[in-house]
Amino acid sequence: MTNTDPEILPINEQGTTETFAHLADKAEAGDAISQRRLSFLYQGTKGFPEDSAKAFKWMLAAAENGDISAQISVASQYFHGWHIDRSPLEAKRWYLEAAKSGDVHAQYMLAARCAGSDFGNEDIDTAIFWLRKAAYQNRSDLQYFLAGFEGSVLGGEPNFEQSYYWLEVARLNGHVSDGTWIALARAELNASEAEAVRNRASKFVDGCKKFEQHLYGFTPKDWWNDSDANHSAKYVILLSQYEWDVSNGNGNPELHYKLGSLYYLSTDRRNLKQVNYWLGRAAEAGHQKASDALKALQGSEMQFD
Incomplete structure (x- = not known):
């Protein structure tokens, strides 16, 4: 496996016209993951012509279609005014959408910005509410x-x-x-x-550790330098690749089990709602390890409602 970010090209690393056309067709048909990936291409990656307007258009489309990564990206763009007019209120709206969907990073960003005056007025109650949600993950x-x-x-x-x-x-x-x-x-x-x-x-930490024992046993040393401490970032890359596989109809119970595991192991994108969803899909299909992991998750004191 390479270390190339699978967000860059959807199917392979050649950047062929056929690959781009396949991605564009899926994006036009409303596939959120394809819309997010198309946005990345329009940011000028792998030699594609940069077009910031189209990049934002497709990222926003993905966000509106419920893609959590896109929602966080749109929130960041609105907050910093990257290629669009700055709007802290729009940034707050999109952070809130991702936070409600369970994304721990969005929950933290919402808490941190509400604790200050980034969104206008300080809102400590809201900050603590979302920080508690994140802590319980x-x-x-x-x-x-x-x-x-x-x-x-x-x-x-x-x-x-x-x-x-x-x-x-x-x-x-x-x-x-x-x-x-x-x-x-x-x-x-x-x-x-x-x-x-x-x-x-x-008791809380023991429950978390019992759950973690049932996750898929990824072996990072097999596909990146084991001295690299930033394993979470590499898990995000693999998570993105698996999302694309599922989007293309290649999903199976084992892949769903791996996705459920990655949504926990990828601390930068930890999302227990997604963990519960993907483990549940695998368990419904008879995947025993996923079923065991799901029971351990539901028996822990972590919260994903």
């Missing part, structure tokens, strides 16, 4: 971030129990900090309260 960095809100006056009255809980969850998930913050939060609780919080945190 088991991102340790966002769990640590949420702990800060829970333990400060930003969210109203400080909730040191919740702050300590998320700090413990993040720690058990491998998040590294100097320990000062967690010691301060723990000091606000008595011994029995602190122990109860630690038990809750252990």
Whole structure:
């Protein structure tokens, strides 16, 4: 397998007229993934003539057709004013669409921008709402971030129990900090309260780990330099390729199981709604590993509703 981003060309790396025509026909017929890929081509990739107006047109079409990656892209373009007039309100609308669809990155971006004045007025309540959604998808960095809100006056009255809980969850998930913050939060609780919080945190993380044991066993060293620590980005590339395979009618229970696994393992695009959906499709077709993974997901305390 190559390291070429499959977003660039839809079928192969030759960039032939036939390949482009196939992609364009699917995009015109309303296929969201094809619309997103066509947008990438019009951004000037692989020698295709750059046309920013057509690139945005097709990315917006994909977003309107429910493609979550396209929704995030459109949100970013509106927020920064890339090739279009800047509109923070439109950016918020598209981040919200992707966040409601379960995308953890969109949930975080919405929270971060609402916590400031990026969308006009500061909206801490909305920021905390979406940050909690993201934290329950088991991102340790966002769990640590949420702990800060829970333990400060930003969210109203400080909730040191919740702050300590998320700090413990993040720690058990491998998040590294100097320990000062967690010691301060723990000091606000008595011994029995602190122990109860630690038990809750252990239960949450144990449930996540039990689920992870049922995911497809990708072997990154087989297809990229194992010294490359950014495995999530490479998982996104593979995820995109599998999405295209399904879009072209090549889906099967094993591929659905892999897609469900990737939507969790790709932390940059983690989306438990998609995990639940693809594992469910595979399980309905009799895929035992997907069925086991689905049961473990539904038995965990992660949230995807």
